[in-house]
Amino acid sequence: MAFKTISAQLAAKLDQELMGPEIGFTLQQLMELAGLSVAQAVQKQYPISIYQKRQILVVAGPGNNGGDGLVCARHLALFGYQPVVYYPKRSSKIEFYSQLVRQLDFFGVPVLGSDDKWTHYLTSPETVCIVDAIFGFSFKPPMREPFGSIVSELVKVQNAVPIVSVDIPTGWDVDGGPVAGTDSLAPSVLVSLTVPKPCANKLQAGRTTHFVGGRFVSASFAKKFGFEPFPYPFTDQVLKL
Ligand SMILES: NC(=O)C1=CN([C@@H]2O[C@H](COP(=O)(O)OP(=O)(O)OC[C@H]3O[C@@H](n4cnc5c(N)ncnc54)[C@H](O)[C@@H]3O)[C@@H](O)[C@H]2O)[C@H](O)CC1
Numbered sequence: 001m002a003f004k005t006i007s008a009q010l011a012a013k014l015d016q017e018l019m020g021p022e023i024g025f026t027l028q029q030l031m032e033l034a035g036l037s038v039a040q041a042v043q044k045q046y047p048i049s050i051y052q053k054r055q056i057l058v059v060a061g062p063g064n065n066g067g068d069g070l071v072c073a074r075h076l077a078l079f080g081y082q083p084v085v086y087y088p089k090r091s092s093k094i095e096f097y098s099q100l101v102r103q104l105d106f107f108g109v110p111v112l113g114s115d116d117k118w119t120h121y122l123t124s125p126e127t128v129c130i131v132d133a134i135f136g137f138s139f140k141p142p143m144r145e146p147f148g149s150i151v152s153e154l155v156k157v158q159n160a161v162p163i164v165s166v167d168i169p170t171g172w173d174v175d176g177g178p179v180a181g182t183d184s185l186a187p188s189v190l191v192s193l194t195v196p197k198p199c200a201n202k203l204q205a206g207r208t209t210h211f212v213g214g215r216f217v218s219a220s221f222a223k224k225f226g227f228e229p230f231p232y233p234f235t236d237q238v239l240k241l
């Protein structure tokens with residue numbers, strides 16, 4: 001399906017408006033729907049019934065893309081997968097992220113920190129897929145550590161264990177796509193949230209299945225930002241593009 005995109009700058013403005021005084025969504029509401037979308041995309045692409053081992057590694061970054069990953073992990077657990085979260089840089093400034101971690105504890109989902117070993121979760125066939133929730137539309141290259149090393153590890157295994165990227169393949173320039181001279185992720189799935197960003201035009205045809213998710217804008221709001229509303233079927237939270 002052909003799709004319109006919006007720039008990194010416009011995506012941030014769209015977000016602010018959704019959470020502004022007129023519309024009044026909270027970040028928590030949007031993140032819940034975003035994380036649920038990603039979990040549903042995983043379920044559609046890697047249906048639980050065909051796997052004996054149901055481990056999924058979710059790598060969560062320090063911002064809201066990471067928050068989407070924490071929510072996604074909780075839904076994956078509820079769907080019956082066995083998520084493990086690697087969350088190396090936790091923000092103590094926003095209490096909400098700690099609440100998301102406590103909810104993961106509640107569902108028995110392990111959350112690894114910077115001192116924990118995580119690379120043994122990068123093996124096939126034990127791990128169904130890896131959810132890349134490291135950086136989204138606020139990423140500005142070049143990447144600082146420890147995330148450069150983490151992405152290099154993911155690149156090493158990405159032909160054996162599929163990567164599901166949340167909103168932006170981590171490390172890509174949001175408007176320009178893969179950055180020359182750096183290890184570049186080639187995800188098997190991309191879940192664009194609200195509307196694809198320009199880097200989605202750089203996905204390799206035949207390699208990446210592209211979904212849109214984050215079903216939270218009205219038709220008139222979409223048109224105001226220059227895109228058509230997406231025809232999500234029935235109760236689905238994602239649409240394959
Ligand atoms: N409307 C929607 O579509 C919604 C999308 N959501 C998700 O939120 C992210 C954007 O979140 P934001 O917190 O603005 O940014 P990021 O998570 O992308 O990153 C911020 C985080 O990253 C650090 N950082 C930036 N550049 C670098 C770098 N070069 N090296 C190391 N670290 C870097 C920065 O310091 C911050 O800590 C969007 O993509 C969606 O996934 C929301 O869930 C709600 C609705």
Ligand SMILES: [K+]
Nearest residue numbers: 132135166168
């Ligand atoms: K990402």
